[in-house]
Amino acid sequence: NAGVMQNPRHLVRRRGQEARLRCSPMKGHSHVYWYRQLPEEGLKFMVYLQKENIIDESGMPKERFSAEFPKEGPSILRIQQVVRGDSAAYFCASSRSGTEYEQYFGPGTRLTVT
């Protein structure tokens, strides 16, 4: 029973490029959450998605960031025109319906913007 999978594990982008981070939830989980961890800080909630729906994106920056969870395939966190301040570890978590507080985390994608 595979856990939450994220790829790539490491991503290097130049300023102005696009970054795409992928997350496949655990089997049987239909809810996906994205968190960002800046150096020396805790994880900060970004967005909560169910299949084909964004439930809450109150933690997402208003510009350049978007997320989707299509009917088929992984959830995607997309960052357009990356800047150095986007460098962070991005974690995806998933849960079953009805147990949103029991979130299982993936290994994260470490994004470095040069």
Added chain:
Amino acid sequence: DQQVKQNSPSLSVQEGRISILNCDYTNSMFDYFLWYKKYPAEGPTFLISISSIKDKNEDGRFTVFLNKSAKHLSLHIVPSQPGDSAVYFCAANPSGLTGGFKTIFGAGTRLFVKA
């Protein structure tokens, strides 16, 4: 705006002794608290949780205590083992407010258990 605070960035403990990790929160509406453990290059792993209707929850070597009046919780690890060396995150989940999905994390405490 730090709603969950872990004021000790690091803690060093001898193997076999007790580790006590502390956490304070500011929002009295939080009703579910969790501790996560994180190794380098891995995601956080759920360790133990406590509902606000309880003041103690125990699971093997791990016990979480909640003092609602002080808005304080602590994680006790007894006895500590070298494999416990990791970063521990305290987290709160205001399920009553948001349906439970928006987990709010502290900055973490790095625990070193010396052999």
